[in-house]
Amino acid sequence: MARADRDLEAAIAATRFGLGARAGEIAETRGDPQGFLRAQIRPQGADQPAADGESAAHRIAELRDLRGARKPGGAAAAGDEPDPVKTAQRLLRENTARDFLARVQLAATTEAGFRERWTLFWANHFTVSANKLVTATVVGPFEAEAIRPHVFGSFETLLAAAETHPAMLLYLDQVQSVGPNSRAASYLQRRGGATRRQVGLNENLAREILELHTVGVDGGYTQADVTEFARAMTGLSIGGAREGPGMAGVPLFREAAHEPGARTVMGVRYVQDGEEQAAAILADLAARPQTARFVCAKIARHFVADEPPPALVARLERTWLDTGGRLDRVAETLIAAPEAWAPDAAKFKTPYEFMVSAWRAAGGAPRQVQHVTPALNSLGQKPFSPPSPEGWPDDAATWAAPDAVVKRMTWAQAFAEAVTAGRDPSALAAEALGARLSPRAATAIARAESREEGFALALMSPEFQRR
Amino acid sequence: MTSPLLLSRRRALVAAAGFGLSLQFLARGAAAAGDDLARRKLVVVICRGGMDGLSLAPPIGDPDYAGLRGAIALGDEALRLDATFALHPALTRVHALARAGEARIAPAVAGPDRSRSHFEAQDVLESGAAVVYGTSSGWLNRAVESLAPGRKVEALSVGATAPLILRGKAEAASWSPGRAVDAQSRLPGLLQDLYSDDPLLGPALARGLATEAMAQAAMGDMHGLDASAAQRLRPGPEAARSLGTTLAGFMREPGGPQVAALSLDGFDTHANQGAAQGQLAQRLAGLDALVDGLRTGLGPGWKDTVVLVATEFGRTARVNGANGADHGTASTALILGGGLKPGGIIGDWPGLSQASLYEDRDLAPTLDVRGLFKGVLADHLGVDRRALDTTVFPDSAAAAPVAGLV
Numbered sequence: 001m002a003r004a005d006r007d008l009e010a011a012i013a014a015t016r017f018g019l020g021a022r023a024g025e026i027a028e029t030r031g032d033p034q035g036f037l038r039a040q041i042r043p044q045g046a047d048q049p050a051a052d053g054e055s056a057a058h059r060i061a062e063l064r065d066l067r068g069a070r071k072p073g074g075a076a077a078a079g080d081e082p083d084p085v086k087t088a089q090r091l092l093r094e095n096t097a098r099d100f101l102a103r104v105q106l107a108a109t110t111e112a113g114f115r116e117r118w119t120l121f122w123a124n125h126f127t128v129s130a131n132k133l134v135t136a137t138v139v140g141p142f143e144a145e146a147i148r149p150h151v152f153g154s155f156e157t158l159l160a161a162a163e164t165h166p167a168m169l170l171y172l173d174q175v176q177s178v179g180p181n182s183r184a185a186s187y188l189q190r191r192g193g194a195t196r197r198q199v200g201l202n203e204n205l206a207r208e209i210l211e212l213h214t215v216g217v218d219g220g221y222t223q224a225d226v227t228e229f230a231r232a233m234t235g236l237s238i239g240g241a242r243e244g245p246g247m248a249g250v251p252l253f254r255e256a257a258h259e260p261g262a263r264t265v266m267g268v269r270y271v272q273d274g275e276e277q278a279a280a281i282l283a284d285l286a287a288r289p290q291t292a293r294f295v296c297a298k299i300a301r302h303f304v305a306d307e308p309p310p311a312l313v314a315r316l317e318r319t320w321l322d323t324g325g326r327l328d329r330v331a332e333t334l335i336a337a338p339e340a341w342a343p344d345a346a347k348f349k350t351p352y353e354f355m356v357s358a359w360r361a362a363g364g365a366p367r368q369v370q371h372v373t374p375a376l377n378s379l380g381q382k383p384f385s386p387p388s389p390e391g392w393p394d395d396a397a398t399w400a401a402p403d404a405v406v407k408r409m410t411w412a413q414a415f416a417e418a419v420t421a422g423r424d425p426s427a428l429a430a431e432a433l434g435a436r437l438s439p440r441a442a443t444a445i446a447r448a449e450s451r452e453e454g455f456a457l458a459l460m461s462p463e464f465q466r467r
Numbered sequence: 468m469t470s471p472l473l474l475s476r477r478r479a480l481v482a483a484a485g486f487g488l489s490l491q492f493l494a495r496g497a498a499a500a501g502d503d504l505a506r507r508k509l510v511v512v513i514c515r516g517g518m519d520g521l522s523l524a525p526p527i528g529d530p531d532y533a534g535l536r537g538a539i540a541l542g543d544e545a546l547r548l549d550a551t552f553a554l555h556p557a558l559t560r561v562h563a564l565a566r567a568g569e570a571r572i573a574p575a576v577a578g579p580d581r582s583r584s585h586f587e588a589q590d591v592l593e594s595g596a597a598v599v600y601g602t603s604s605g606w607l608n609r610a611v612e613s614l615a616p617g618r619k620v621e622a623l624s625v626g627a628t629a630p631l632i633l634r635g636k637a638e639a640a641s642w643s644p645g646r647a648v649d650a651q652s653r654l655p656g657l658l659q660d661l662y663s664d665d666p667l668l669g670p671a672l673a674r675g676l677a678t679e680a681m682a683q684a685a686m687g688d689m690h691g692l693d694a695s696a697a698q699r700l701r702p703g704p705e706a707a708r709s710l711g712t713t714l715a716g717f718m719r720e721p722g723g724p725q726v727a728a729l730s731l732d733g734f735d736t737h738a739n740q741g742a743a744q745g746q747l748a749q750r751l752a753g754l755d756a757l758v759d760g761l762r763t764g765l766g767p768g769w770k771d772t773v774v775l776v777a778t779e780f781g782r783t784a785r786v787n788g789a790n791g792a793d794h795g796t797a798s799t800a801l802i803l804g805g806g807l808k809p810g811g812i813i814g815d816w817p818g819l820s821q822a823s824l825y826e827d828r829d830l831a832p833t834l835d836v837r838g839l840f841k842g843v844l845a846d847h848l849g850v851d852r853r854a855l856d857t858t859v860f861p862d863s864a865a866a867a868p869v870a871g872l873v
Contacts, residue, residue: 173737176789200788204737400667401629402675403641444661462665
């Protein structure tokens, strides 16, 4: 495969591997494009956005308190107290907005764009969406606690951190899952009748771990494996009212809800007691070759092409298997792979990537969440709210719909009007795209009627829309 | 006096001229007029997440229903259809249509996929393939494509991203409420030049601008709903109703889309799905309002319209430990329209006795949902049987079209 020359490699490093070039970034990268990217890999993981630092447990407890106050007979019903429903809605909005804004600001300003893109990939792989009320305020804390610290460690560690995090347990209904033959189930059944509430297994998390997070849908598991895995995970839960105020929203293992006995998942028998059982299954899933294949193909698809080159997937898979899923080593392999440097930009940016890269090109970062939220909503990428546990789609067919292209154009126009401020659009385009800027787009930008029109053209150029 | 249609057509052409476009939709409208098939409209609504058919159309007369469903079972509050079936109490408009012979249920349908995976089952539901990831285009797109040699059928998806069901070789527009394009700007024209060799962005922008021009015309015809109002819409029945009316406005335009696809989300009710009220009831109220918006918005065109409502799979027959239900197999599909032939349920009812459940947990399918789709495509849009069995729904000869629905 033809390798790009040094100037083109510098532009590719900043735009395809990174989140888009800031002024000066391509020039700094030119000396050693691969080294520039490798230097962003570090054992302590990703950067942390400058959010308020509230933990997921705190947010979960806060939401529970407010929902409790809503119920008749709950606290705060007096006339001069603030309406608890309104307070809850305001908190939901503000918490989420703060976290999301901090994340966009980090992306728009970081000098380590590759590190952040790598991180966003894993956050999307282990999607927790704010589209459920119970997880509306915990996506930011989830990423901060479960994803960011582990993105350059082993996949096994990242997997365990993500699947046992309170946000994931809530999102995929694990906290409600009770072993049908557990002590908790028999107690509740004896007492039941009055409540009509039935107690039992919830398979959602088990299924999605297999299908989406590890071996993939073709990974060779059956419905029986899903059910067995779900039984093994019973007991993984979070603290509630019974455990007292300090424990609300904190991950804990409810021995009494755990389905007793040995389990068999994908042909392996697990005789462990309690939470060791699910931990052992997760560790085995992380080590399976199907997991290496499934996840490496997804990495290649994200970084290089919707239909990734098989040779690239094979390289990533080799490193994954040789190193026991060391994600720092997989990232190094990606950077060193010639297929990842193909001159043609095959990936169409998602709305989030497009907007972040536009901010980077313009210099600066949004100061209010209103600068980003309405546009992301209308482009189909509502903040922190992927439609399903599969996360955001990663293909051009999804994002380049006719309506979406028109909406990108109207956004680019408004954005250019707000930020161009007397600057030369040709220079902005050259800084943002380097050797990737085509003569055709450069000419169109130079001939623009106004600076704003020129910058909007640069943002909407085929090369800026892709990476 | 100028007729409203001519007025709106002129408004669209003015808007189109502002974008530097020739508006293909509108130019073709007149040629197709007078053709009966050209008046026929089809709207496919995909309810994503695995809609619980046993709550959409609860079989309250089935002896096993109440026991299996426990806290989420519906009782007398459900809206009776016959001795066995009722509709969820949130579906008042659909119920009125059913009473008038303009809505029917298919209570035990499923596609060919048995994975209980949202992504696989949605893929199969939309692609129309016999196996998962069998094709990267959608059956509705291929149906439009199969008609293309004889007549051009315009297609539109509603939503910010293109759904698989309408992806493919036949051009399809997409639209969602948003800020209007500034007709004075040079940018659309400049970009069309810049994209002239771009196989992805060129056609997408041209198509998007054409739809935008049509949207401005369609919204201009409606009372009180403009682009800015549409942008302010919040999820809920009112938003769903407006979506229905807006889509109807598009479809009423001369040369407007004959075929449309849209999605409703949020049917993945693993926990606390509710019974007469609750999470699922709210989603169903949205579906009810959407249908009503379409029907009222289409006006006299309703008699030429078929609406199909389907989901990727149903949910477990038994309520789960969290007062929800998990991924299952068969679910209920709905067919609505002013020109439906009267009749009872579509397909057989397998019952809910333990012996009849699929894998001892799910409602068993008795009808391949592709047969329902094929029946409507054949009888309503005139897609030929051979195309249906081979290209629109590959390897589907065994799933015979359900004939005589319209």
